[in-house]
Amino acid sequence: xxxxxxxxxxxxxxxxxxxxxxxxxxxxxxxxxxxxxxxxxxxxxxxxxxxxxxxxxxxxxxxxxxxxxxxxxxxxxxxxxxxxxxxxxxxxxxxxxxxxxxxxxxxxxxxxxxxxxxxxxxxxxxxxxxxxxxxxxxxxxxxxxxxxxxxxxxxxxxxxxxxxxxxxxxxxxxxxxxxxxxxxxxxxxxxxxxxxxxxxxxxxxxxxxxxxxxxxxxxxxxxxxxxxxxxxxxxxxxxxxxxxxxxxxxxxxxxxxxxxxxxxxxxxxxxxxxxxxxxxxxxxxxxxxxxxx
Numbered sequence: 001x002x003x004x005x006x007x008x009x010x011x012x013x014x015x016x017x018x019x020x021x022x023x024x025x026x027x028x029x030x031x032x033x034x035x036x037x038x039x040x041x042x043x044x045x046x047x048x049x050x051x052x053x054x055x056x057x058x059x060x061x062x063x064x065x066x067x068x069x070x071x072x073x074x075x076x077x078x079x080x081x082x083x084x085x086x087x088x089x090x091x092x093x094x095x096x097x098x099x100x101x102x103x104x105x106x107x108x109x110x111x112x113x114x115x116x117x118x119x120x121x122x123x124x125x126x127x128x129x130x131x132x133x134x135x136x137x138x139x140x141x142x143x144x145x146x147x148x149x150x151x152x153x154x155x156x157x158x159x160x161x162x163x164x165x166x167x168x169x170x171x172x173x174x175x176x177x178x179x180x181x182x183x184x185x186x187x188x189x190x191x192x193x194x195x196x197x198x199x200x201x202x203x204x205x206x207x208x209x210x211x212x213x214x215x216x217x218x219x220x221x222x223x224x225x226x227x228x229x230x231x232x233x234x235x236x237x238x239x240x241x242x243x244x245x246x247x248x249x250x251x252x253x254x255x256x257x258x259x260x261x262x263x264x265x266x267x268x269x270x271x272x273x274x275x276x277x278x279x280x281x282x283x284x285x286x287x288x289x290x291x292x293x
Contacts (some may be wrong), residue, residue, distance in 0.1 A: 003129065003159060003183060004072045004099065005039020006202030006219040007212055010047040012252045012259065013061065015267035021057050025265055027068035032264060034071045037212025039202075041065060042101055042162075044076035046138065047206055047252045052270040055088055059095055066096035078103035078133060082118045086125045099129040101162060101204075106139035112147045123155045130157050135164035135187060145174045152182040162187040162204045163195065172198035189215075190241040193234045196222045207240040209255045210262060211291060236291060243287045248277050258284040 011033065014025035030041055043065055044050040044058045053061070058075070066073045075092040077100045079085045089100050102122050104115060123130050132151070136142040142165060151158045163171055164187030175184055175198060186192040186203045196219065208215050214233055221229035243258075245251035253273060257280040259266045268275070 002039075002185075002201035004074065004185075004202075007037055007208055007216045008040040008042055008072075008074065008185065008202065008204045009033050009038040009208040009212060010042045010045045010204055010206055011065075012209070012255050012266055013044070013048040013053065014265070015270060017267065019268070019270050021053070021061060022265075022267060023060060023064045025267070026061060027064050029259070029264055029266060030065045030069045030073075033209065033212065034069045037214075037216045038071060038208060039216075040072040040074060040098075041069065042074045042076060042204055043097075045101060045103075045133070045204075046135075047255060048076065049252065049270055049273070050076050055091070058088070059091055062092055062095040062097050066098075072098035074099045074101050074131060076101045076103070076133075077122075078105075080105050080107050082121050085118070085122050089122050090125045093126040093128050097128065099131060099159075100126060101131045101133050103133040103135065104139045104141055104143050106141070109141045112144050115141065115143055116147050116151060119151055119158065120155060123151075123157050127157065129159040130155075131160040131162055131185070132158065133162045133164070133187065135162075137164070137166070145170055145177075148174055149177055152178050159183065160185060163200070164188045166191070168194045168198060171195055171200070175199040189237070189244065193218065193222065193230060196230070206244045206251055206255055207237065210258045210288065211237055211240050214291065239287050239290050243283060249280055254280060254284065257281045258287070261285055261288065 014022040016022045062075045075097040077089040134143040160183040184200045186195040189205045189207045192203045218233040253276045261284045
């Protein structure tokens with residue numbers, strides 16, 4: 001069984017009309033997600049608009065949500081600065097969260113030796129399980145498979161990867177050589193089924209905001225050997241995957257629009273994401289109708 005369960009949602013961060021963090025709404029949203037298929041929650045990731053949150057806001061968000069739900073809460077503590085990441089990870093470890101998610105250092109495009117050193121330093125700052133987040137399309141640097149294998153073998157609390165690297169064959173190579181305790185979560189909703197086929201244990205998703213139960217059914221069907229059933233569920237989810245981000249409405253604008261359609265007040269996004277397209281909520285309603293029709 002996956003350490004954090006098979007369906008983790010990378011939760012949006014609710015804001016009020018003045019763009020302050022709405023902690024009451026965050027607690028309510030977290031409880032709603034836990035009641036609708038999420039076995040765990042990831043806070044202050046990209047979907048949670050982490051670049052726009054202060055450290056104090058993140059820490060209060062971690063505390064609030066960890067107190068509000070019984071499912072594991074994973075704190076996004078990564079940044080481009082190793083020292084900053086170490087400090088925030090150490091502080092987050094005292095907020096009641098079950099683990100930390102640490103993205104590969106971005107923009108500066110460090111060497112693999114630098115990436116390895118970064119994760120070793122952060123892991124040494126906490127006793128919590130650490131999940132590496134590999135998303136080269138955003139960071140500008142892939143965490144090499146050999147680097148991941150070294151870290152998984154050497155650092156006991158580096159326990160998993162959120163894999164948004166986009167290469168199922170490379171993910172298969174990683175899992176074939178990784179220690180048995182090391183887990184891979186899909187970091188790309190649309191690649192969840194292919195990644196399950198090479199050993200992924202679940203998903204850290206965006207569409208799971210509104211399709212958590214369907215994603216749980218997909219994973220359960222695959223694990224039970226019902227590949228045809230998993231494929232059928234995946235086909236039903238394709239419009240949700242397409243909706244969750246686009247050039248005109250990048251993530252998390254669509255997820256916030258969908259939450260509003262579902263009656264959950266999560267507020268707008270902070271700049272620089274900008275206002276959503278005028279038709280986004282009507283498109284959200286169509287996605288929901290098709291999913292449940």
